[in-house]
Amino acid sequence: MIPAAFEYVAPTTVEEALAALAEHGDEAKIIAGGQSLLPVLRMRLNAPEWVIDLGRIESLRGVRDGGDHLVIGAMTTHHDVGQDPLVHEHALLVSKAITHLADAQVRHRGTFGGSLAHADPGGDLGAPALALGSTFVVQGPGGTREVAAGDFFVDLFETAISDDEILVEVRVPKHDGWVASYEKFVRIAHQWPIVAVAATLRMEGDTIAEARIGLTNMGSTPLRASAAEQALVGQPATEEGVAAAAALVVEGTNPPTDLNGTAEYRRHVATVFTRRAVLAAAGRG
Amino acid sequence: MARINLTVDGQQVADDVEPRTLLVQYLREQLGKTGTVIGCDTSNCGACTVHLNGRSVKSCNVLAVQVDGAEVTTIEGLAAEDGTLHPVQESFRECHGLQCGFCTPGMIMQTVDLLAENPSPSEEAIRLGLEGNLCRCTGYHNIVRAVQHAAGTTTETSSEAGASA
Numbered sequence A: 001m002i003p004a005a006f007e008y009v010a011p012t013t014v015e016e017a018l019a020a021l022a023e024h025g026d027e028a029k030i031i032a033g034g035q036s037l038l039p040v041l042r043m044r045l046n047a048p049e050w051v052i053d054l055g056r057i058e059s060l061r062g063v064r065d066g067g068d069h070l071v072i073g074a075m076t077t078h079h080d081v082g083q084d085p086l087v088h089e090h091a092l093l094v095s096k097a098i099t100h101l102a103d104a105q106v107r108h109r110g111t112f113g114g115s116l117a118h119a120d121p122g123g124d125l126g127a128p129a130l131a132l133g134s135t136f137v138v139q140g141p142g143g144t145r146e147v148a149a150g151d152f153f154v155d156l157f158e159t160a161i162s163d164d165e166i167l168v169e170v171r172v173p174k175h176d177g178w179v180a181s182y183e184k185f186v187r188i189a190h191q192w193p194i195v196a197v198a199a200t201l202r203m204e205g206d207t208i209a210e211a212r213i214g215l216t217n218m219g220s221t222p223l224r225a226s227a228a229e230q231a232l233v234g235q236p237a238t239e240e241g242v243a244a245a246a247a248l249v250v251e252g253t254n255p256p257t258d259l260n261g262t263a264e265y266r267r268h269v270a271t272v273f274t275r276r277a278v279l280a281a282a283g284r285g
Numbered sequence B: 001m002a003r004i005n006l007t008v009d010g011q012q013v014a015d016d017v018e019p020r021t022l023l024v025q026y027l028r029e030q031l032g033k034t035g036t037v038i039g040c041d042t043s044n045c046g047a048c049t050v051h052l053n054g055r056s057v058k059s060c061n062v063l064a065v066q067v068d069g070a071e072v073t074t075i076e077g078l079a080a081e082d083g084t085l086h087p088v089q090e091s092f093r094e095c096h097g098l099q100c101g102f103c104t105p106g107m108i109m110q111t112v113d114l115l116a117e118n119p120s121p122s123e124e125a126i127r128l129g130l131e132g133n134l135c136r137c138t139g140y141h142n143i144v145r146a147v148q149h150a151a152g153t154t155t156e157t158s159s160e161a162g163a164s165a
C-alpha cells in the first residue's frame, strides 16, 4: 500500500523546519528515518497534508562529547549510534540496546530522536535513555528547552514535545566504567519486545555499588525500577544476591495484556529478565 | 510533483515523482527495475532491500524524494557488465541458497552489506545480520551456507574474528 498524497519539504536548518511546522500546524508531520512513520502512512492510519523531512539537516546528526555527558543528535541513525566509540565508552547501555533493535536495514534509516519522539512503549531506546537520566532538548519558535527523561514520556505514543517543536538532541550523562546489559524477550526476530530490561551497574569488585534499571513495555511509557535499583546496592552479583531485588522490579508497573501475554505473565518475565540482565551486565550471565 | 536526480546502478537518472512514491515503486514502475521485489506491506520481509549510499535499506520504507542526490544500487547493478555474477550471487547459486527465489534479491543485497561490515562473520552473526530478511522456503540453512561460502568461511568452525556486535 502507498500513502495518501501529501506535500513534501526538506529544509536544511532547524529554523526552516520550525517555520514549516508553524505554517502547516496540524496538517504537518515530521519525518526522520521514516521507519515508524512510513508504515503508518502506508496503512493510512494517518494522512498528513504536509511531510517535513529532517533528513537534510546536517546539524542534527552525530554524537559529540559534552563534558560530563554525551550529546546525541536527534537524526543520528541507530546504526551510527550503535557503532559510535564514545557511546560504547560512556553509555554502554545504549550500545547494548541498539544491537537488539530492529534489523540492519531499519537501523541504517531509523534515528535515535525519531524512535524516542515516537514513544512506542515497545521501543528499545526509552528504557536505556530513562535509566541513564538523559535530558531531552527540544526546540520551538521561542528557542530551546530541556526536558528531564522522567517528564519526557507522557503516555502511549505521547511525549512532552509540543506540536510546534522538534526534538534536536538528547544529552546522556556519562557512565564511565559502568557495565551494562539489555535483555529483550521477543517471539520473532527483529521485532519490538514483549518485555525488555535495561540494566547498568557500577561494580566495586564483586559488589554492586550503583544500579540503574529501565523497563520496556511494562506500562504505557518506559519505566524506571527505583526500588529494585536501591535493593541491588551492596549486593554481590550472584543469583541469590539479585533475586530479592529482581522481585521488586514489578512495583508500580502496569503492563498490557495482549496476544503475546497477560499482564501477569509480563510481570513474571520482567522479574526473570531483570535477574538475567543484572547477572549478564556483571559478566555472570 | 517533485524533481529528483540520483544515480541508480551507476546511471544518472532524473524524474518527476509524487512525494508519496516509495523508492521501491519508483525503481520498479518508473525505472523498470523489477529485480527489486515487494514481499509485504509492513516493512518486515526485506525482499525490497537495496543499497542507499552504500548501506542496505528497505526500499518500501523510503520515499523516492528522500533519495534525491543519492546513489542507489539494486540487485540489477551487482553483476559485472559482461554478466559475470557478483561473488555473493555466485555463492547463492553454488550453495542452492534459494528455492522459489522471491526473497533472493533482498537476501543477496543484505549479504553484500553484511560482508562489507564484517568480512568473516560467525554463523550467529550471519543469522543476526539477515534477521530483517524472511524466507518462506529454505529454512535459511542453505542461505547461511551461501553467505559462509561467499565469505570463505564454509568450515564448521567459522571464526568470530571481526564480529561487529
Ligand SMILES: Cc1cc2nc3c(=O)[nH]c(=O)nc-3n(C[C@H](O)[C@H](O)[C@H](O)COP(=O)(O)OP(=O)(O)OC[C@H]3O[C@@H](n4cnc5c(N)ncnc54)[C@H](O)[C@@H]3O)c2cc1C
Pocket: A029, A030, A031, A032, A033, A034, A035, A036, A037, A038, A039, A054, A074, A100, A101, A102, A103, A106, A109, A110, A111, A112, A113, A114, A115, A116, A117, A118, A120, A122, A123, A124, A125, A161, A165, A166, A167, A168, A190, A191, A192, A193, B042, B043, B044, B061
Ligand atoms: C521492521 C521494523 C522493525 C522494527 N523493530 C524495532 C525494534 O525492535 N525496536 C525498536 O525500538 N524499534 C523498532 N522499529 C522502529 C524503529 O526503531 C524506528 O526507527 C523508530 O521507531 C522511529 O525512528 P525514525 O527515525 O524512523 O522516525 P520516523 O518514523 O520518521 O518518525 C516517528 C515519529 O516521530 C516523530 N519525529 C521523528 N523525529 C522527530 C523529531 N526530531 N522531533 C519531533 N518529532 C519527531 C515523527 O513525526 C513520527 O510521528 C522497527 C521498525 C521496523 C520497520
Ligand code: FES
Pocket: B037, B038, B039, B040, B041, B042, B043, B044, B045, B046, B047, B048, B049, B058, B059, B060, B061
Ligand atoms: S517489501 Fe519491503 S520489507 Fe517487505
Ligand code: FES
Pocket: B097, B098, B099, B100, B101, B102, B103, B104, B134, B135, B136, B137, B138
Ligand atoms: S526462496 Fe522462497 S522465499 Fe526464500
